[in-house]
Amino acid sequence: MARQDDPRTTDFLVLGSGIAGLAFALEAARHGRVLIVTKRAPEDGSTAWAQGGIAAVVGPDDSFEEHVKDTLEAGAGLCNPDTVRFVVERGPAAIEFLVRSGAEFAHLQGKAAGYDLGREGGHHRRRVLHAGDITGAEISRALIARARATRNITFLADHHAVDLITARRLGHAQDACLGAYILQTATGTVLTVLARRAVVLATGGAGKTYLYTTNPDTNSGDGMAMAYRAGAPVADMEFMQFHPTCLYHPEAKSFLISEALRGEGGTLRRRDGTAFMEGQHPLASLAPRDIVARAIDAELKRTGDDFVTLDMTHKSRAFLRKRFPNIFDRCLQYGIDMARTPIPVVPAAHYTCGGVVTDRSGRTSIPRLYAVGEVACTGLHGANRLASNSLLEGVVFGRAAAADAGALAPREVPGVPPWNPGAAVPQDEGVVVTQNWDEIRRLMWNFVGIVRSDKRLTRALRRLMLLQQEIQEYYWAFHVTRDLVELRNLVVVADLIVRSAATRRESRGLHFNLDVPDRDETGWGKRDTVLLRGREGPLTRVRCGEALPERLG
Numbered sequence: 001m002a003r004q005d006d007p008r009t010t011d012f013l014v015l016g017s018g019i020a021g022l023a024f025a026l027e028a029a030r031h032g033r034v035l036i037v038t039k040r041a042p043e044d045g046s047t048a049w050a051q052g053g054i055a056a057v058v059g060p061d062d063s064f065e066e067h068v069k070d071t072l073e074a075g076a077g078l079c080n081p082d083t084v085r086f087v088v089e090r091g092p093a094a095i096e097f098l099v100r101s102g103a104e105f106a107h108l109q110g111k112a113a114g115y116d117l118g119r120e121g122g123h124h125r126r127r128v129l130h131a132g133d134i135t136g137a138e139i140s141r142a143l144i145a146r147a148r149a150t151r152n153i154t155f156l157a158d159h160h161a162v163d164l165i166t167a168r169r170l171g172h173a174q175d176a177c178l179g180a181y182i183l184q185t186a187t188g189t190v191l192t193v194l195a196r197r198a199v200v201l202a203t204g205g206a207g208k209t210y211l212y213t214t215n216p217d218t219n220s221g222d223g224m225a226m227a228y229r230a231g232a233p234v235a236d237m238e239f240m241q242f243h244p245t246c247l248y249h250p251e252a253k254s255f256l257i258s259e260a261l262r263g264e265g266g267t268l269r270r271r272d273g274t275a276f277m278e279g280q281h282p283l284a285s286l287a288p289r290d291i292v293a294r295a296i297d298a299e300l301k302r303t304g305d306d307f308v309t310l311d312m313t314h315k316s317r318a319f320l321r322k323r324f325p326n327i328f329d330r331c332l333q334y335g336i337d338m339a340r341t342p343i344p345v346v347p348a349a350h351y352t353c354g355g356v357v358t359d360r361s362g363r364t365s366i367p368r369l370y371a372v373g374e375v376a377c378t379g380l381h382g383a384n385r386l387a388s389n390s391l392l393e394g395v396v397f398g399r400a401a402a403a404d405a406g407a408l409a410p411r412e413v414p415g416v417p418p419w420n421p422g423a424a425v426p427q428d429e430g431v432v433v434t435q436n437w438d439e440i441r442r443l444m445w446n447f448v449g450i451v452r453s454d455k456r457l458t459r460a461l462r463r464l465m466l467l468q469q470e471i472q473e474y475y476w477a478f479h480v481t482r483d484l485v486e487l488r489n490l491v492v493v494a495d496l497i498v499r500s501a502a503t504r505r506e507s508r509g510l511h512f513n514l515d516v517p518d519r520d521e522t523g524w525g526k527r528d529t530v531l532l533r534g535r536e537g538p539l540t541r542v543r544c545g546e547a548l549p550e551r552l553g
Protein backbone atom coordinates (compact mmCIF):
# COMPACT_ATOMS: atom_id res chain seq x y z
CA MET A 1 0.00 0.00 0.00
CA ALA A 2 1.31 3.49 -0.89
CA ARG A 3 2.35 5.54 2.08
CA GLN A 4 0.88 8.99 2.43
CA ASP A 5 4.20 10.59 1.41
CA ASP A 6 4.72 8.48 -1.74
CA PRO A 7 3.93 10.88 -4.56
CA ARG A 8 1.68 9.63 -7.30
CA THR A 9 2.92 10.53 -10.80
CA THR A 10 1.09 10.96 -14.10
CA ASP A 11 1.85 12.72 -17.39
CA PHE A 12 -1.09 15.12 -17.35
CA LEU A 13 -2.93 16.08 -14.20
CA VAL A 14 -6.38 17.51 -15.01
CA LEU A 15 -8.31 19.21 -12.21
CA GLY A 16 -12.00 19.11 -13.10
CA SER A 17 -14.24 16.86 -15.18
CA GLY A 18 -16.41 19.26 -17.21
CA ILE A 19 -16.40 19.69 -20.95
CA ALA A 20 -13.02 21.49 -21.11
CA GLY A 21 -11.14 19.06 -18.87
CA LEU A 22 -12.60 16.06 -20.68
CA ALA A 23 -11.83 17.50 -24.14
CA PHE A 24 -8.26 18.05 -22.96
CA ALA A 25 -8.02 14.55 -21.48
CA LEU A 26 -9.37 12.79 -24.55
CA GLU A 27 -6.85 14.52 -26.82
CA ALA A 28 -3.90 14.34 -24.41
CA ALA A 29 -4.42 10.61 -23.81
CA ARG A 30 -2.77 10.08 -27.20
CA HIS A 31 0.44 11.46 -25.72
CA GLY A 32 0.52 9.95 -22.25
CA ARG A 33 -1.32 9.03 -19.06
CA VAL A 34 -4.01 11.40 -17.83
CA LEU A 35 -5.34 11.61 -14.28
CA ILE A 36 -8.63 13.51 -13.88
CA VAL A 37 -9.20 14.66 -10.32
CA THR A 38 -12.77 15.64 -9.56
CA LYS A 39 -14.28 17.01 -6.35
CA ARG A 40 -17.34 14.78 -6.42
CA ALA A 41 -18.55 12.38 -9.13
CA PRO A 42 -17.29 13.16 -12.66
CA GLU A 43 -20.75 14.35 -13.77
CA ASP A 44 -21.27 16.73 -10.84
CA GLY A 45 -19.83 19.92 -12.38
CA SER A 46 -21.68 22.71 -14.17
CA THR A 47 -21.34 21.26 -17.69
CA ALA A 48 -24.06 18.74 -16.89
CA TRP A 49 -26.31 21.62 -15.76
CA ALA A 50 -26.08 23.52 -19.05
CA GLN A 51 -29.52 23.63 -20.61
CA GLY A 52 -29.49 25.85 -23.69
CA GLY A 53 -26.79 24.34 -25.84
CA ILE A 54 -23.61 24.99 -27.75
CA ALA A 55 -23.25 27.74 -30.34
CA ALA A 56 -21.55 26.98 -33.66
CA VAL A 57 -21.88 27.98 -37.28
CA VAL A 58 -23.50 24.93 -38.86
CA GLY A 59 -26.73 26.37 -40.28
CA PRO A 60 -27.08 27.14 -44.00
CA ASP A 61 -27.94 30.81 -43.47
CA ASP A 62 -25.20 31.51 -40.89
CA SER A 63 -21.57 32.61 -41.24
CA PHE A 64 -18.42 32.94 -39.12
CA GLU A 65 -18.66 36.71 -39.65
CA GLU A 66 -22.09 36.85 -38.04
CA HIS A 67 -21.14 34.68 -35.06
CA VAL A 68 -18.02 36.83 -34.56
CA LYS A 69 -20.13 40.00 -34.77
CA ASP A 70 -22.70 38.79 -32.21
CA THR A 71 -19.94 37.69 -29.81
CA LEU A 72 -18.16 41.04 -30.09
CA GLU A 73 -21.39 42.97 -29.61
CA ALA A 74 -22.35 41.01 -26.49
CA GLY A 75 -18.79 41.44 -25.16
CA ALA A 76 -19.33 45.22 -25.11
CA GLY A 77 -16.05 46.15 -26.79
CA LEU A 78 -13.72 44.18 -24.53
CA CYS A 79 -13.35 40.84 -26.35
CA ASN A 80 -10.04 39.98 -27.96
CA PRO A 81 -11.17 39.85 -31.63
CA ASP A 82 -8.43 37.35 -32.55
CA THR A 83 -9.60 34.95 -29.84
CA VAL A 84 -13.21 35.36 -30.94
CA ARG A 85 -12.32 34.43 -34.52
CA PHE A 86 -10.09 31.57 -33.29
CA VAL A 87 -12.98 30.02 -31.36
CA VAL A 88 -15.78 30.68 -33.85
CA GLU A 89 -13.81 29.20 -36.78
CA ARG A 90 -13.16 26.03 -34.76
CA GLY A 91 -16.88 25.65 -33.94
CA PRO A 92 -17.79 23.10 -36.65
CA ALA A 93 -14.75 20.93 -35.75
CA ALA A 94 -15.72 21.14 -32.06
CA ILE A 95 -19.20 19.82 -32.90
CA GLU A 96 -17.68 17.01 -34.97
CA PHE A 97 -15.47 16.10 -32.01
CA LEU A 98 -18.50 15.92 -29.71
CA VAL A 99 -20.53 13.88 -32.17
CA ARG A 100 -17.59 11.53 -32.71
CA SER A 101 -17.46 11.18 -28.93
CA GLY A 102 -21.08 10.02 -28.90
CA ALA A 103 -23.05 13.22 -28.11
CA GLU A 104 -26.42 13.38 -29.82
CA PHE A 105 -27.92 16.74 -30.79
CA ALA A 106 -31.52 17.30 -31.88
CA HIS A 107 -32.20 17.23 -35.62
CA LEU A 108 -35.03 18.60 -37.70
CA GLN A 109 -37.36 15.90 -39.06
CA GLY A 110 -34.76 13.21 -39.84
CA LYS A 111 -30.98 13.60 -39.74
CA ALA A 112 -30.72 14.59 -43.42
CA ALA A 113 -32.60 17.83 -42.68
CA GLY A 114 -29.77 19.09 -40.44
CA TYR A 115 -29.63 20.21 -36.82
CA ASP A 116 -32.61 21.76 -35.06
CA LEU A 117 -30.94 25.04 -34.13
CA GLY A 118 -32.15 27.16 -31.22
CA ARG A 119 -31.69 30.86 -30.58
CA GLU A 120 -30.65 32.68 -27.41
CA GLY A 121 -30.02 36.23 -26.19
CA GLY A 122 -27.76 38.34 -28.43
CA HIS A 123 -27.75 35.84 -31.34
CA HIS A 124 -29.12 37.22 -34.59
CA ARG A 125 -29.31 33.70 -36.08
CA ARG A 126 -30.44 30.27 -34.99
CA ARG A 127 -27.09 28.64 -34.21
CA VAL A 128 -27.45 26.81 -30.89
CA LEU A 129 -27.23 23.02 -31.12
CA HIS A 130 -29.15 21.35 -28.34
CA ALA A 131 -30.38 18.10 -26.88
CA GLY A 132 -33.76 19.40 -25.75
CA ASP A 133 -33.06 21.30 -22.53
CA ILE A 134 -30.47 18.84 -21.19
CA THR A 135 -27.66 19.58 -23.63
CA GLY A 136 -24.93 19.73 -21.00
CA ALA A 137 -26.00 16.43 -19.46
CA GLU A 138 -25.90 14.77 -22.88
CA ILE A 139 -22.40 16.12 -23.64
CA SER A 140 -21.19 15.18 -20.17
CA ARG A 141 -22.61 11.64 -20.52
CA ALA A 142 -20.91 11.08 -23.87
CA LEU A 143 -17.49 12.50 -22.92
CA ILE A 144 -17.34 10.70 -19.57
CA ALA A 145 -18.29 7.40 -21.21
CA ARG A 146 -15.60 7.89 -23.85
CA ALA A 147 -13.01 8.87 -21.23
CA ARG A 148 -13.88 5.83 -19.11
CA ALA A 149 -13.31 3.64 -22.15
CA THR A 150 -9.94 5.26 -22.92
CA ARG A 151 -7.01 3.23 -21.69
CA ASN A 152 -4.78 6.16 -20.71
CA ILE A 153 -7.39 8.04 -18.67
CA THR A 154 -8.07 7.48 -14.95
CA PHE A 155 -10.62 9.30 -12.78
CA LEU A 156 -9.96 10.13 -9.16
CA ALA A 157 -13.40 11.10 -7.82
CA ASP A 158 -14.15 12.72 -4.43
CA HIS A 159 -10.70 14.30 -4.33
CA HIS A 160 -10.14 18.02 -4.03
CA ALA A 161 -7.07 20.01 -5.09
CA VAL A 162 -5.81 22.09 -2.17
CA ASP A 163 -2.94 23.94 -3.83
CA LEU A 164 -0.66 23.83 -6.84
CA ILE A 165 2.93 22.73 -6.38
CA THR A 166 5.26 25.10 -8.22
CA ALA A 167 9.02 25.18 -8.61
CA ARG A 168 9.12 28.74 -7.28
CA ARG A 169 7.42 27.68 -4.05
CA LEU A 170 10.14 25.07 -3.65
CA GLY A 171 12.79 27.77 -4.01
CA HIS A 172 13.78 27.33 -7.67
CA ALA A 173 14.48 30.47 -9.72
CA GLN A 174 12.82 29.09 -12.84
CA ASP A 175 9.12 28.57 -12.23
CA ALA A 176 6.99 25.67 -13.50
CA CYS A 177 3.96 23.82 -12.24
CA LEU A 178 4.93 20.40 -10.92
CA GLY A 179 1.66 18.99 -9.59
CA ALA A 180 -0.84 19.56 -6.82
CA TYR A 181 -1.65 18.60 -3.26
CA ILE A 182 -4.89 16.67 -3.38
CA LEU A 183 -7.26 16.07 -0.48
CA GLN A 184 -8.97 12.70 -0.30
CA THR A 185 -12.24 13.99 1.09
CA ALA A 186 -13.37 10.76 2.77
CA THR A 187 -10.21 10.29 4.86
CA GLY A 188 -8.71 13.78 5.13
CA THR A 189 -5.41 12.48 3.72
CA VAL A 190 -3.55 14.94 1.48
CA LEU A 191 -1.79 13.24 -1.46
CA THR A 192 1.08 14.62 -3.50
CA VAL A 193 0.29 14.21 -7.20
CA LEU A 194 3.00 15.11 -9.73
CA ALA A 195 2.68 15.72 -13.45
CA ARG A 196 5.57 14.87 -15.76
CA ARG A 197 4.19 17.07 -18.52
CA ALA A 198 1.46 19.49 -17.46
CA VAL A 199 -1.19 20.44 -14.93
CA VAL A 200 -4.53 21.64 -16.28
CA LEU A 201 -7.02 23.75 -14.39
CA ALA A 202 -10.51 22.89 -15.62
CA THR A 203 -12.21 23.70 -12.36
CA GLY A 204 -15.08 25.88 -13.62
CA GLY A 205 -16.35 29.20 -12.35
CA ALA A 206 -17.20 30.95 -9.12
CA GLY A 207 -20.98 31.39 -9.08
CA LYS A 208 -21.05 30.17 -5.48
CA THR A 209 -19.55 33.47 -4.35
CA TYR A 210 -23.12 34.77 -4.66
CA LEU A 211 -26.15 33.96 -2.53
CA TYR A 212 -28.35 33.25 -5.54
CA THR A 213 -26.84 31.32 -8.41
CA THR A 214 -27.74 28.90 -11.17
CA ASN A 215 -24.49 27.00 -10.50
CA PRO A 216 -23.96 23.68 -8.73
CA ASP A 217 -22.31 23.70 -5.30
CA THR A 218 -18.98 22.77 -6.86
CA ASN A 219 -18.41 26.22 -8.43
CA SER A 220 -16.35 27.81 -5.68
CA GLY A 221 -13.62 29.37 -7.84
CA ASP A 222 -10.97 26.84 -6.77
CA GLY A 223 -8.82 27.09 -9.90
CA MET A 224 -8.84 30.88 -9.93
CA ALA A 225 -7.82 31.03 -6.27
CA MET A 226 -5.10 28.37 -6.60
CA ALA A 227 -3.61 30.01 -9.71
CA TYR A 228 -3.66 33.44 -8.08
CA ARG A 229 -1.93 32.11 -4.96
CA ALA A 230 0.68 30.45 -7.19
CA GLY A 231 1.45 33.78 -8.92
CA ALA A 232 -0.55 33.63 -12.17
CA PRO A 233 -2.44 36.76 -13.24
CA VAL A 234 -6.23 36.71 -13.03
CA ALA A 235 -8.33 39.06 -15.17
CA ASP A 236 -11.77 40.63 -15.65
CA MET A 237 -13.27 39.19 -12.50
CA GLU A 238 -15.71 42.11 -12.22
CA PHE A 239 -17.65 40.63 -15.14
CA MET A 240 -19.85 38.14 -13.28
CA GLN A 241 -22.74 37.26 -15.52
CA PHE A 242 -26.19 37.23 -13.96
CA HIS A 243 -28.60 35.04 -15.88
CA PRO A 244 -31.88 36.93 -16.16
CA THR A 245 -34.15 33.95 -15.55
CA CYS A 246 -33.71 31.64 -12.59
CA LEU A 247 -36.93 30.02 -11.34
CA TYR A 248 -38.43 31.91 -8.38
CA HIS A 249 -39.99 29.43 -5.98
CA PRO A 250 -39.27 28.88 -2.28
CA GLU A 251 -38.40 25.21 -2.85
CA ALA A 252 -36.47 25.56 -6.12
CA LYS A 253 -32.74 25.95 -5.57
CA SER A 254 -30.62 27.25 -8.46
CA PHE A 255 -32.98 26.10 -11.20
CA LEU A 256 -32.32 27.80 -14.53
CA ILE A 257 -35.06 28.70 -16.97
CA SER A 258 -33.09 28.55 -20.19
CA GLU A 259 -32.73 31.53 -22.46
CA ALA A 260 -33.77 29.19 -25.25
CA LEU A 261 -37.35 29.84 -24.07
CA ARG A 262 -36.97 33.46 -25.02
CA GLY A 263 -35.43 32.21 -28.27
CA GLU A 264 -38.82 30.61 -28.93
CA GLY A 265 -40.64 33.89 -28.40
CA GLY A 266 -40.97 34.00 -24.58
CA THR A 267 -41.81 37.47 -23.26
CA LEU A 268 -40.71 39.03 -19.99
CA ARG A 269 -43.59 40.67 -18.17
CA ARG A 270 -44.28 42.48 -14.94
CA ARG A 271 -46.59 40.71 -12.51
CA ASP A 272 -49.48 42.82 -13.86
CA GLY A 273 -48.88 41.23 -17.27
CA THR A 274 -47.31 44.20 -19.09
CA ALA A 275 -44.17 43.54 -21.16
CA PHE A 276 -41.17 45.72 -20.23
CA MET A 277 -38.28 44.90 -22.59
CA GLU A 278 -39.80 46.51 -25.69
CA GLY A 279 -38.05 49.82 -26.39
CA GLN A 280 -35.01 48.90 -24.27
CA HIS A 281 -33.17 46.99 -27.04
CA PRO A 282 -34.03 46.04 -30.63
CA LEU A 283 -34.06 42.34 -29.59
CA ALA A 284 -36.46 43.12 -26.67
CA SER A 285 -36.71 40.03 -24.38
CA LEU A 286 -33.90 38.41 -26.37
CA ALA A 287 -31.39 41.22 -25.76
CA PRO A 288 -27.92 40.31 -24.39
CA ARG A 289 -27.95 39.15 -20.77
CA ASP A 290 -26.39 42.20 -19.17
CA ILE A 291 -29.16 44.39 -20.56
CA VAL A 292 -32.01 42.03 -19.62
CA ALA A 293 -30.68 41.32 -16.11
CA ARG A 294 -30.28 45.03 -15.40
CA ALA A 295 -33.77 45.78 -16.72
CA ILE A 296 -35.28 43.09 -14.44
CA ASP A 297 -33.29 44.40 -11.48
CA ALA A 298 -34.60 47.91 -12.16
CA GLU A 299 -38.19 46.60 -12.40
CA LEU A 300 -37.91 44.71 -9.11
CA LYS A 301 -36.46 47.75 -7.35
CA ARG A 302 -39.10 50.08 -8.81
CA THR A 303 -42.16 47.88 -8.17
CA GLY A 304 -40.98 46.19 -4.97
CA ASP A 305 -42.07 42.86 -6.47
CA ASP A 306 -40.11 39.68 -5.71
CA PHE A 307 -40.07 38.45 -9.31
CA VAL A 308 -41.04 39.15 -12.90
CA THR A 309 -42.54 36.54 -15.21
CA LEU A 310 -41.55 34.78 -18.40
CA ASP A 311 -44.59 34.14 -20.53
CA MET A 312 -44.56 31.04 -22.79
CA THR A 313 -48.32 30.67 -23.05
CA HIS A 314 -48.22 31.47 -26.79
CA LYS A 315 -46.79 27.96 -27.34
CA SER A 316 -48.76 24.74 -27.19
CA ARG A 317 -48.32 22.29 -24.35
CA ALA A 318 -47.19 19.66 -26.87
CA PHE A 319 -44.41 21.94 -28.18
CA LEU A 320 -43.20 22.95 -24.70
CA ARG A 321 -43.17 19.35 -23.48
CA LYS A 322 -41.15 18.19 -26.48
CA ARG A 323 -38.67 21.07 -26.70
CA PHE A 324 -38.21 21.73 -22.94
CA PRO A 325 -39.09 18.46 -21.19
CA ASN A 326 -36.88 19.06 -18.15
CA ILE A 327 -38.05 22.63 -17.51
CA PHE A 328 -41.68 21.70 -18.20
CA ASP A 329 -41.63 18.86 -15.68
CA ARG A 330 -39.73 20.82 -13.04
CA CYS A 331 -42.17 23.75 -13.26
CA LEU A 332 -45.09 21.35 -13.02
CA GLN A 333 -43.52 19.82 -9.93
CA TYR A 334 -43.81 23.29 -8.34
CA GLY A 335 -47.40 23.71 -9.51
CA ILE A 336 -46.60 25.89 -12.55
CA ASP A 337 -48.12 24.75 -15.84
CA MET A 338 -46.04 26.86 -18.21
CA ALA A 339 -48.48 26.34 -21.08
CA ARG A 340 -51.10 28.27 -19.06
CA THR A 341 -49.22 30.35 -16.49
CA PRO A 342 -46.23 32.70 -16.89
CA ILE A 343 -43.16 31.42 -15.01
CA PRO A 344 -41.92 33.51 -12.03
CA VAL A 345 -38.22 34.36 -12.55
CA VAL A 346 -35.38 36.39 -11.01
CA PRO A 347 -31.75 36.99 -12.07
CA ALA A 348 -28.99 34.92 -10.42
CA ALA A 349 -25.18 34.65 -10.71
CA HIS A 350 -24.50 32.35 -13.64
CA TYR A 351 -21.11 32.62 -15.29
CA THR A 352 -17.67 34.00 -14.42
CA CYS A 353 -16.43 35.75 -17.56
CA GLY A 354 -13.05 36.53 -15.99
CA GLY A 355 -10.48 34.04 -14.80
CA VAL A 356 -6.88 32.93 -15.09
CA VAL A 357 -5.22 34.74 -18.01
CA THR A 358 -4.28 32.42 -20.87
CA ASP A 359 -3.05 32.68 -24.42
CA ARG A 360 -4.76 30.87 -27.29
CA SER A 361 -3.11 27.57 -26.34
CA GLY A 362 -4.56 27.70 -22.84
CA ARG A 363 -1.12 28.47 -21.36
CA THR A 364 -1.02 30.54 -18.18
CA SER A 365 2.01 32.60 -17.12
CA ILE A 366 3.36 29.60 -15.17
CA PRO A 367 5.15 27.12 -17.44
CA ARG A 368 3.35 23.76 -17.68
CA LEU A 369 0.19 25.16 -16.08
CA TYR A 370 -2.82 25.43 -18.39
CA ALA A 371 -6.31 26.76 -17.73
CA VAL A 372 -9.32 25.82 -19.88
CA GLY A 373 -13.05 26.46 -19.72
CA GLU A 374 -14.79 28.80 -17.28
CA VAL A 375 -11.73 29.05 -15.02
CA ALA A 376 -9.80 30.81 -17.81
CA CYS A 377 -9.91 34.29 -19.28
CA THR A 378 -9.10 33.81 -22.96
CA GLY A 379 -10.48 37.09 -24.30
CA LEU A 380 -13.53 35.37 -25.85
CA HIS A 381 -16.21 36.83 -23.58
CA GLY A 382 -14.95 40.35 -22.95
CA ALA A 383 -17.35 42.21 -20.67
CA ASN A 384 -20.30 39.85 -21.24
CA ARG A 385 -20.45 36.31 -22.60
CA LEU A 386 -22.72 35.54 -25.53
CA ALA A 387 -25.11 32.71 -24.61
CA SER A 388 -23.95 29.17 -25.40
CA ASN A 389 -20.42 30.26 -26.28
CA SER A 390 -19.05 28.67 -23.09
CA LEU A 391 -19.43 24.99 -24.02
CA LEU A 392 -17.86 25.88 -27.36
CA GLU A 393 -14.95 27.63 -25.65
CA GLY A 394 -14.45 24.59 -23.40
CA VAL A 395 -14.05 22.19 -26.34
CA VAL A 396 -11.91 24.51 -28.45
CA PHE A 397 -9.49 25.41 -25.67
CA GLY A 398 -9.44 21.92 -24.15
CA ARG A 399 -8.27 20.59 -27.50
CA ALA A 400 -5.88 23.49 -28.23
CA ALA A 401 -4.22 23.08 -24.83
CA ALA A 402 -3.85 19.33 -25.36
CA ALA A 403 -2.16 19.91 -28.71
CA ASP A 404 0.28 22.30 -27.01
CA ALA A 405 0.91 20.28 -23.85
CA GLY A 406 1.19 17.06 -25.83
CA ALA A 407 4.33 18.44 -27.43
CA LEU A 408 6.05 19.04 -24.07
CA ALA A 409 8.91 16.72 -23.21
CA PRO A 410 8.27 14.71 -20.04
CA ARG A 411 10.49 15.60 -17.07
CA GLU A 412 11.23 14.01 -13.73
CA VAL A 413 9.92 15.92 -10.71
CA PRO A 414 12.19 15.10 -7.79
CA GLY A 415 12.40 16.63 -4.34
CA VAL A 416 8.78 17.59 -3.75
CA PRO A 417 8.01 17.44 -0.04
CA PRO A 418 4.81 15.75 1.14
CA TRP A 419 1.97 17.87 2.48
CA ASN A 420 2.89 19.36 5.81
CA PRO A 421 -0.10 19.78 8.13
CA GLY A 422 2.04 21.74 10.63
CA ALA A 423 0.46 21.95 14.06
CA ALA A 424 -3.10 21.66 12.71
CA VAL A 425 -5.64 19.78 14.80
CA PRO A 426 -9.14 18.47 13.92
CA GLN A 427 -11.70 21.27 13.44
CA ASP A 428 -13.56 22.12 16.60
CA GLU A 429 -16.23 24.50 15.33
CA GLY A 430 -17.60 23.73 11.90
CA VAL A 431 -20.03 26.60 12.40
CA VAL A 432 -17.18 29.06 11.67
CA VAL A 433 -16.99 27.66 8.14
CA THR A 434 -20.74 27.80 7.50
CA GLN A 435 -21.08 31.27 9.02
CA ASN A 436 -18.23 32.72 6.92
CA TRP A 437 -19.45 30.98 3.78
CA ASP A 438 -22.90 32.49 4.28
CA GLU A 439 -21.55 35.94 5.07
CA ILE A 440 -19.40 36.10 1.92
CA ARG A 441 -22.23 35.05 -0.38
CA ARG A 442 -24.70 37.47 1.19
CA LEU A 443 -22.37 40.45 1.11
CA MET A 444 -21.42 39.72 -2.50
CA TRP A 445 -25.12 39.60 -3.43
CA ASN A 446 -25.99 42.79 -1.59
CA PHE A 447 -22.92 44.94 -2.35
CA VAL A 448 -21.37 43.52 -5.54
CA GLY A 449 -24.44 42.45 -7.51
CA ILE A 450 -25.98 43.63 -10.77
CA VAL A 451 -25.72 47.32 -9.84
CA ARG A 452 -22.68 48.49 -7.84
CA SER A 453 -21.47 51.75 -6.34
CA ASP A 454 -18.17 52.95 -4.88
CA LYS A 455 -19.65 52.92 -1.38
CA ARG A 456 -20.96 49.36 -1.70
CA LEU A 457 -17.63 48.14 -3.06
CA THR A 458 -15.70 49.80 -0.23
CA ARG A 459 -18.03 48.19 2.32
CA ALA A 460 -17.55 44.79 0.70
CA LEU A 461 -13.75 45.16 0.63
CA ARG A 462 -13.58 46.08 4.30
CA ARG A 463 -15.61 43.06 5.36
CA LEU A 464 -13.72 40.70 3.07
CA MET A 465 -10.41 41.82 4.54
CA LEU A 466 -11.55 40.69 7.99
CA LEU A 467 -13.01 37.47 6.68
CA GLN A 468 -9.80 36.64 4.78
CA GLN A 469 -7.77 37.08 7.93
CA GLU A 470 -10.10 34.92 10.00
CA ILE A 471 -10.29 32.17 7.37
CA GLN A 472 -6.50 32.13 6.94
CA GLU A 473 -6.03 31.67 10.68
CA TYR A 474 -8.60 28.90 10.76
CA TYR A 475 -7.03 27.22 7.72
CA TRP A 476 -3.60 26.97 9.38
CA ALA A 477 -4.95 25.94 12.76
CA PHE A 478 -7.18 23.03 11.69
CA HIS A 479 -7.05 19.98 9.44
CA VAL A 480 -8.20 20.69 5.91
CA THR A 481 -11.63 19.49 4.87
CA ARG A 482 -13.44 20.00 1.59
CA ASP A 483 -15.62 22.77 3.06
CA LEU A 484 -12.61 24.59 4.47
CA VAL A 485 -10.67 24.36 1.18
CA GLU A 486 -13.66 25.73 -0.72
CA LEU A 487 -14.20 28.53 1.79
CA ARG A 488 -10.54 29.55 1.57
CA ASN A 489 -10.87 29.73 -2.22
CA LEU A 490 -14.23 31.48 -2.13
CA VAL A 491 -12.94 34.38 -0.06
CA VAL A 492 -9.95 34.89 -2.38
CA VAL A 493 -12.20 34.95 -5.44
CA ALA A 494 -14.73 37.28 -3.78
CA ASP A 495 -11.86 39.64 -3.00
CA LEU A 496 -10.63 39.45 -6.62
CA ILE A 497 -14.13 40.28 -7.90
CA VAL A 498 -14.47 43.29 -5.61
CA ARG A 499 -10.97 44.62 -6.25
CA SER A 500 -11.45 44.24 -10.01
CA ALA A 501 -14.80 46.04 -9.81
CA ALA A 502 -13.27 48.85 -7.77
CA THR A 503 -10.35 49.15 -10.20
CA ARG A 504 -12.42 49.56 -13.37
CA ARG A 505 -13.41 53.22 -13.45
CA GLU A 506 -16.23 52.90 -15.97
CA SER A 507 -19.39 50.87 -16.56
CA ARG A 508 -19.36 48.27 -19.32
CA GLY A 509 -21.15 45.02 -20.06
CA LEU A 510 -21.80 43.16 -16.84
CA HIS A 511 -20.11 45.73 -14.63
CA PHE A 512 -22.33 48.69 -13.77
CA ASN A 513 -21.19 51.24 -11.19
CA LEU A 514 -23.62 54.09 -10.35
CA ASP A 515 -20.66 56.40 -9.62
CA VAL A 516 -19.05 55.89 -13.05
CA PRO A 517 -22.08 55.01 -15.21
CA ASP A 518 -20.51 55.62 -18.65
CA ARG A 519 -18.08 53.74 -20.82
CA ASP A 520 -14.52 55.04 -21.04
CA GLU A 521 -13.67 54.14 -24.64
CA THR A 522 -10.11 55.40 -24.72
CA GLY A 523 -8.82 54.13 -21.36
CA TRP A 524 -10.54 51.24 -19.57
CA GLY A 525 -12.41 50.24 -22.70
CA LYS A 526 -9.18 48.92 -24.13
CA ARG A 527 -7.92 47.14 -21.04
CA ASP A 528 -8.52 43.92 -19.16
CA THR A 529 -8.48 44.29 -15.37
CA VAL A 530 -5.48 42.10 -14.59
CA LEU A 531 -4.53 41.40 -10.96
CA LEU A 532 -1.33 39.69 -9.81
CA ARG A 533 -0.61 38.58 -6.26
CA GLY A 534 1.81 40.82 -4.37
CA ARG A 535 1.44 43.69 -6.79
CA GLU A 536 -0.33 46.97 -6.12
CA GLY A 537 -2.71 47.96 -8.92
CA PRO A 538 -3.57 46.20 -12.18
CA LEU A 539 -1.06 44.84 -14.70
CA THR A 540 -1.70 46.93 -17.79
CA ARG A 541 0.70 45.09 -20.10
CA VAL A 542 -1.24 41.85 -20.07
CA ARG A 543 -4.10 41.10 -22.49
CA CYS A 544 -6.28 37.99 -22.25
CA GLY A 545 -5.73 35.71 -25.23
CA GLU A 546 -2.20 36.94 -26.03
CA ALA A 547 1.14 35.34 -25.17
CA LEU A 548 2.16 36.49 -21.69
CA PRO A 549 5.26 38.64 -21.18
CA GLU A 550 8.28 36.79 -19.72
CA ARG A 551 8.45 38.90 -16.57
CA LEU A 552 5.35 39.95 -14.73
CA GLY A 553 4.98 42.33 -11.85
Ligand code: SIN
Pocket: 050, 051, 052, 053, 257, 258, 259, 260, 351, 386, 387, 388, 389, 390
Ligand atom coordinates in the same frame (compact mmCIF):
# COMPACT_ATOMS: atom_id res chain seq x y z
C1 SIN B 1 -29.32 28.99 -20.91
O1 SIN B 1 -29.78 27.92 -21.29
O2 SIN B 1 -30.00 30.00 -20.82
C2 SIN B 1 -27.88 29.05 -20.51
C3 SIN B 1 -27.02 29.01 -21.69
C4 SIN B 1 -25.72 29.68 -21.38
O3 SIN B 1 -25.51 30.17 -20.28
O4 SIN B 1 -24.90 29.78 -22.29
